[in-house]
Amino acid sequence: MTEASTGARAGAPSALQHTGGIARSTLILMAIACGLSVAGNYFAQPLVEAIRTDLGLGPTLAGLVVTAAQAGYALGLVFLVPLGDLLERRRLAVILTALTALLLAFTAASSNGMMLLVGTALTGLCSVAAQIVVPYAATLAAPEAKGKAVGTVMSGLLLGILLSRTAAGLLAEAGTWRTVYWINAVLMAIMALALWRALPSLRTPTSLSYAALLRSVATLLRTEPVLRIRCYLGFFSFAAFGVLWTAIGFLLATAPYNWTEAAIGLFGLVGAAGALMAISAGRLADRGHVHWVTGAGALLLALSWIPMAAGTTSLIALLIGVIVLDLAVQAVHISNQNVVYAIRPEARNRLNSAYMTSYFLGGAIGSAVTSSVRVTYGWGGVCAVGALVSVLAFLVWAADRVRARHGGLPAA
Known part of the structure; x- marks a missing residue:
């Protein structure tokens, strides 16, 4: 075909x-x-x-x-x-x-x-x-x-x-x-x-009908292990993104920052640096480095929460953490998409449906959990949740590399 x-x-x-x-x-x-x-x-x-x-x-x-x-x-x-x-x-x-x-x-x-x-x-x-x-x-x-x-x-x-x-x-x-x-x-x-x-x-x-097309999305998830691994990676990485952007406005609105709503809105410009990483990650994937782009992105995602934990007292540390996190999320996401689209070229939209649903679900759950954690445990609790899901993303990548090396299977 x-x-x-x-x-x-x-x-x-x-x-x-x-x-x-x-x-x-x-x-x-x-x-x-x-x-x-x-x-x-x-x-x-x-x-x-x-x-x-x-x-x-x-x-x-x-x-x-x-x-x-x-x-x-x-x-x-x-x-x-x-x-x-x-x-x-x-x-x-x-x-x-x-x-x-x-x-x-x-x-x-x-x-x-x-x-x-x-x-x-x-x-x-x-x-x-x-x-x-x-x-x-x-x-x-x-x-x-x-x-x-x-x-x-x-x-x-x-x-x-x-x-x-x-x-x-x-x-x-x-x-x-x-x-x-x-x-x-x-x-x-x-x-x-x-x-x-x-x-x-x-x-x-x-020749698929619409109903068969929808059923085939579930079939792809069941039969394509590479797709499942990349869905897990997308879920955890975007959960970390949701954790950050759900809570950071509240942090900047309180002491010692006390920023206005307009100033907090402009803070979103900091995350635009991630857009630059999207193109660079794509180029590295074209050169055959897609798996290492994923691993580096997952590792940076986990490390980004270290400077962000100091964000209650240091704006510079907070800025560094936000920039690194956004770059990392895009590195993981773009490498995920490159791998997912290559699984079955004739089914790219169904693959994208499965992957993006997992990705979106991660962000939604990350945001929902953060809303509760922030009220009870403050910014420290937010950073702990963000670090946890980020480490889980790295562990998924690392476990897949070990599986591929010792099981003689292609890495996801």
């Missing part, structure tokens, strides 16, 4: 007329589209109080806005991402991007809490367009440049996550919370048109 059938259309051939298999301009467009797509799931975090006041919501209902976005995204990972192995991918990516634009506009026009929750949840559901685009880039890229392509697109996705809170705060200050959603809606509509013109047609031949 061929990996995919690609057909160029008017305005799209340039995507394949490049020595790397995909034009750099197309790759950058895909990165921007991914960043804008996922950003909408995080806008509400710094805007909850403004939304609550404007719509007259109770604290509990207002807090559900953030949960609704994440729940919608989780459902999209399970039920929509596998469709990339069944439907024509350009059309699927464009439709989901256009729907995200419409739903962002619906959210911006919300007049009550129920309308807001529905809009936010459905926006999260359709924003998994980003998880269609990432394996799309891997398929279009030349074999020797797949890691770089994935790293480039993922850098855009990461920047979307990290900068969304900062952008939301600044735009809401210049207008209202609705301004944030209106602007993103317009940008997503532009992205839908741009993707339609720039991307080539791409479809993976398959």
Whole structure:
């Protein structure tokens, strides 16, 4: 079976007329589209109080806005991402991007809490367009440049996550919370048109029905040990990410920092350094160093909590820890994706669905546990939880290397 059938259309051939298999301009467009797509799931975090006041919501209902976005995204990972192995991918990516634009506009026009929750949840559901685009880039890229392509697109996705809170705060200050959603809606509509013109047609031949496609995701998890190992690594590494970014705002809001909400929002810019690591990790993977990139990333992830433990008194130590953690998380994530996409090229979207669901679940559980630990044990407890899940990630990698060396099996 061929990996995919690609057909160029008017305005799209340039995507394949490049020595790397995909034009750099197309790759950058895909990165921007991914960043804008996922950003909408995080806008509400710094805007909850403004939304609550404007719509007259109770604290509990207002807090559900953030949960609704994440729940919608989780459902999209399970039920929509596998469709990339069944439907024509350009059309699927464009439709989901256009729907995200419409739903962002619906959210911006919300007049009550129920309308807001529905809009936010459905926006999260359709924003998994980003998880269609990432394996799309891997398929279009030349074999020797797949890691770089994935790293480039993922850098855009990461920047979307990290900068969304900062952008939301600044735009809401210049207008209202609705301004944030209106602007993103317009940008997503532009992205839908741009993707339609720039991307080539791409479809993976398959005779599976939709129900069989979903069942095959579970089959892949059961029958592919490499996928399971990489899911564990993704789960623990993103759990560490969730631990940090759930608690750090509370740390910076209290003594000795006492930062304002705007200043805390800008702190997210520090994490943007991880986007640089995404491209570098991809290049190293292309050179055959993917397993060592994973190990180095997992080790740095564990070590990052040492300076962060001193973060209650030292801003420099905190900054070092945050930068190292973000770099490490991206190193593990990009190397994971490179390995996962190579398992079964004709099933990349299903593999991505399994992996990203595990990844997302790790972040969600890390955030949930941290919320309780922080109240009872403070920043020290947060660092202990973060260090624990980070060490578990390293142990998974180390155990797999030992298994491969002594069992004569290929490493995951």
